[in-house]
Amino acid sequence: MKARVLPALILSALTVQLAAATPEFKWREVEIDKIEIGYGLQLADVNGDQKIDIILADKKTIQWYENPNWQKHVIAKDLTERDNVCITARDLDGDGKCEIAVGGQWNFKETIKDGAVFYLVPPEDRRKPWTPIELHHEPNVHRMHWLKGAAGSFTLVVKPLRGKGSVDGVGPGLRILEYFRPENPRREWKTRVVSDFTHLSHNFHPVNWDDDPEEELISASKEGVWLFDRTDGKWTKRPLTEEFAGEIRDGRLPNGKRFLATVEPMHGDQAAAYVQPDNGRGLWKRLAVLDDSFKDGHAVAIADYLGVGSDQVVVGWRAMHPPGDPGIKLFTPLDKEGTKWRETVISGKALAVEDIKAADLDGDGKPDIVAAARQTKNLKIFFNAL
DSSP states (O other): OOOEEESSSOHHHHHHHHHHSOEEEHHHHEEEOOOOOEEEEEEEOSSSSSOOEEEEESSSSEEEETTOOOOOEEEEEEEEEBOOOOOEOSSSSSSSSSEEEEEEOSSSSSSSSSSSSEEEEEEETTOOOOOEEEEEOOOTEEEEEEEEGGGOOEEEEESSOOOOOOTTSSSSSOOOEEEEEETTTTTTTEEEEEOOOSSSEEEEEEEESSSSSSEEEEEETTTEEEEEETTEEEEEEEEEEOSOSSSEEEEEOTSSSSEEEETTTTSSEEEEEEEEOSSSSSEEEEEEEOOOOOOOOOEEEEOOTTTTSOOEEEEEOOTTTOOOOOEEEEEOOOTTSSSSEEEEEEETTTOEEEEEEEEHHSSSOOOOEEEESSSSOEEEEEOOOO
């Protein structure tokens, strides 16, 4: 693991404090040479034992790895002819056990028919196969999240990568759909449109933007990063950045301001950070280019890995198109405003990242990192050893 400061800076008390908190991770292989794709990754308690498990959408299987020994349980397989592509897991009813939805029939450029969405009904023993319920889908299904609504309710939000009938980001916009889960999940799930105008939207993420009970969405696309909010029962939209972005997450700087971290463009070679305007309106200011040396950026995970009261950024890339060396880096803001950052290498070519998630897996109060890889065919935990 190595670190360097970007760029050169004058040391301040805050810089010294942050610089003293040096990241350290100890890794553990969960799967070696067995992952076929590992495209969708979630961290949640599957069996209600108050431990965070790893849930993975692999090429043809949906599986979870039971904390703390990481025994694998395959709960669904061969849902579609083509690959699984995404998964979401969250406790929706407060029983301490997560509910799971998955997306499949992945076909990168096909925009007319391919795609699939399933809700998985668990058996009493959640280690055994779950029952899939197929739901309506848009073509080119690519990402999904459970989204918290009013009064503790949850909806399923599903986003394609491309619009129906579009070609290389030209044509109709993609439709992000919100699904309303009925009391009996085998009945019809009603839907409504969240957005229908963006193109080539690789990733999106739920956020609690305004501290009300409801969560909102930030979405990266060819048209930049957009915020989608619910007002009086309707979805509204607001642009945050204009740069073509593939990955998006949000966090807090040492001064308390919200920031965004992106990978630009889709499958891009640049990670950037943006800060919210002081007046809360207009486009966000680009603070810094965190890195422009990687290839095929594919995941961002933001958390307070160092325990300093503000957030740091983890970026993972797979270096598949174009080929090169994959890796994972952590970026730490070294001033209150987030204009200076330290880069720390977490992993190199041993893991070609498809997806990354962060959560406290061992109960020590510190976020750990989990990464899944297609080219290197592995699933690895980086335990926070700070």
